[in-house]
Amino acid sequence: MHLHKYEKIWLTFGIGSLLVFLIVLGVGAFYQGTQPPSCLVTIDPQNVEAHESFKEENLGVRQVGENEYVVNVLASAFNYNLGKDEEGNPVRTIRLPKGADVTFQATTTDVVHGFQIAGTNVNMMLEPGYISDYETTLDNSGEYTILCNEYCGVGHHQMSAVLEVYEP
């Protein structure tokens, strides 16, 4: 089989690029231990209550330092469980002061859900069996919509909550 000179150059370049790509990927994955973000902590999706952060009384906003907060979120079709307010009603709006350092910790009890705070960089995929977390500083006050961006079933479009960032 006769190959044109340019074709040989192009094939060499193509196969070479593929090898470089596979070597970089292999070194990253097997030598440096690189994994997808926020899928490192596992949890039993059938028994999330066994994990301290996802006990009913620990859901929602928790202040852990002077200006540090943790928000524990339990997602299920088609709701974000953010705990209960004083009257025992489910919390639909979480309030945090501007400038706060916040860690969002979330997991799901059924299917894959999303956790995105529209207009910010907070955007996680929630997978059954894993705890996803995201650390951020809330730099701008305002009202943000928390929404699911992974199609999870017929009620997917109703799956939302609100984050209110207030001036301290």
Ligand SMILES: [Cu+2]
């Ligand atoms: Cu959804």
